[in-house]
Amino acid sequence: MVNKKVVARLSSYRTALIRFHELGFVKVFSDTLAEAVGATSAQVRKDFSLFGISGNKKGGYQTDVLIEKLQSLLGKDRVQPVLIVGIGNIGTALLKYRGFEDEGIRIVAGFDLDPTKVNRKLKVPILPADEMPDFIREQRVTIGIIAVPDAAAQAVCDTLVAAGIRGILNFAPIVLRAEEGVVVNNVNLQNELENVIYFVNTLAKQIKGK
Amino acid sequence: MVNKKVVARLSSYRTALIRFHELGFVKVFSDTLAEAVGATSAQVRKDFSLFGISGNKKGGYQTDVLIEKLQSLLGKDRVQPVLIVGIGNIGTALLKYRGFEDEGIRIVAGFDLDPTKVNRKLKVPILPADEMPDFIREQRVTIGIIAVPDAAAQAVCDTLVAAGIRGILNFAPIVLRAEEGVVVNNVNLQNELENVIYFVNTLAKQIKGK
DNA sequence: TAGATTGTTAATCGATTAACAATC
DNA sequence: TAGATTGTTAATCGATTAACAATC
Numbered sequence A, B: 001m002v003n004k005k006v007v008a009r010l011s012s013y014r015t016a017l018i019r020f021h022e023l024g025f026v027k028v029f030s031d032t033l034a035e036a037v038g039a040t041s042a043q044v045r046k047d048f049s050l051f052g053i054s055g056n057k058k059g060g061y062q063t064d065v066l067i068e069k070l071q072s073l074l075g076k077d078r079v080q081p082v083l084i085v086g087i088g089n090i091g092t093a094l095l096k097y098r099g100f101e102d103e104g105i106r107i108v109a110g111f112d113l114d115p116t117k118v119n120r121k122l123k124v125p126i127l128p129a130d131e132m133p134d135f136i137r138e139q140r141v142t143i144g145i146i147a148v149p150d151a152a153a154q155a156v157c158d159t160l161v162a163a164g165i166r167g168i169l170n171f172a173p174i175v176l177r178a179e180e181g182v183v184v185n186n187v188n189l190q191n192e193l194e195n196v197i198y199f200v201n202t203l204a205k206q207i208k209g210k
Numbered sequence C, D: 001t002a003g004a005t006t007g008t009t010a011a012t013c014g015a016t017t018a019a020c021a022a023t024c
Helices: A004-022 A030-037 A041-050 A063-073 A089-096 A129-139 A150-163 A189-209 B004-022 B030-037 B041-050 B063-073 B089-096 B129-139 B150-163 B189-209
Strands: A080-085 A105-112 A126-128 A143-146 A167-170 A183-186 B080-085 B105-112 B126-128 B143-146 B167-170 B183-186
Touching: A004 A030, A004 A041, A004 A063, A004 B189, A030 A041, A080 A089, A080 A129, A089 A105, A089 B089, A105 A129, A105 B189, A126 A129, A129 A150, A143 A150, A143 B189, A150 A167, A167 B189, A183 B189, A189 B004, A189 B105, A189 B143, A189 B167, A189 B183, B004 B030, B004 B041, B004 B063, B030 B041, B080 B089, B080 B129, B089 B105, B105 B129, B126 B129, B129 B150, B143 B150, B150 B167
Parallel strands: A080 A105, A080 A143, A105 A126, A143 A167, A167 A183, B080 B105, B080 B143, B105 B126, B143 B167, B167 B183
Antiparallel strands: none
16 A cells, blocks of 8 residues: 555655766665665565556666656656745755755745745745736645744744645644545654654663663 | 554644643543544543553543643753754754743854854854764754655765754754664655655545546 | 443554565 | 476555553
8 A cells, every 4th residue: 555655765766776876876776775775675566566566586776777666657748837835944955045946846935924034036936925826826836834933823824725735845843634535744843853862862861771 | 551642643633632721621531632632532632641640530630630630751851952953955944943942942153164153142053063062062962853865865864863862853854873772863855745745645546536 | 220331451454664585 | 398487366465543441
């Protein structure tokens, strides 16, 4: 069954493979790939078989063919327009991040309630929040990033979905409710950091306890 | 067994509980909490029992007591010093993010190779990369955030660990190798977005296919 | 008390890994 | 051919959920 975790691994395989390809590898074994992404070779083969990707018995996988297949699975064969709501710290960082463009992800606009942030002349324009629904409909954008304060996040989510957004990457630390058929992925940086802190402290205690 | 996922849920419970507390809730049921974080009530109770947190049969959990316990588990009872390596887009966003301070996370310094980014006069100073090891040792920092380009990430990781860092939040899209006892959490924003794109595209195809 | 909720055990579900036949 | 690697099935492992006795 295809779930979030499997697709995340596909992304990792892809990143690693591109690196291998740049290093001149023409073929790659499940073993090598597994090592690069921190998985097992069985898992690599299992994942591939799930998507009908096959290699050569004894010969491994042909790097370029494999990359091609992953590209297509991950929608890299065409440009994916994405918009960002909330031009604060995170929103700005993502807006400026040059790496997306190479990866077929195009940030098409930013939106913010604060009129002083609006700037239509930028290559990626920052527009007033109330222009969002029309923009989404006209440009047929289906993916959005929410980087607003948590109190505003659900309302933004509702507006996005009503206008036609089908997938959301959410940085606000709340569980967004959206209708069936809308994909929501959450990134909670504070929790991630807390997680690290927890394990560092627990390990430190364990060592002391010995 | 305590794993990353359980601790991530503790963080979510905590966030939700603080919200409940602000709304004046004196007690909360496993049911209510589950709903707020998108889990099941059985899971909430299971998680709590794992950490020896108990409530009152019939009476649920006392909000303030519960928050207190989670705070202590998650290391919120003291300030956690954290440093950031790589003052690019993400690094800058995290450096500026005001929310950490309220959460007991103090960004104590940023580090970058680029001398034009160095600025010792800021409240959170940005220092040259080569001062990192001494800084870590002198200030006894144990948590670091890596926000450098992927080609530099492993070297930065090695330097951090050698100087005494025990936990890393890594934004570079590679698997970092670190000795046993060092905690590494990865945040791969590109993969997260790719994930959303994948499912949006697959769902769209499914609907068309019908 | 009767009803509701916890805490925990057992059952289920899902994901990962081991193993090995097929085969290049 | 002999050796190595894939592709897949079965076994294992771990996490989630269901269920229910205890009890407030």
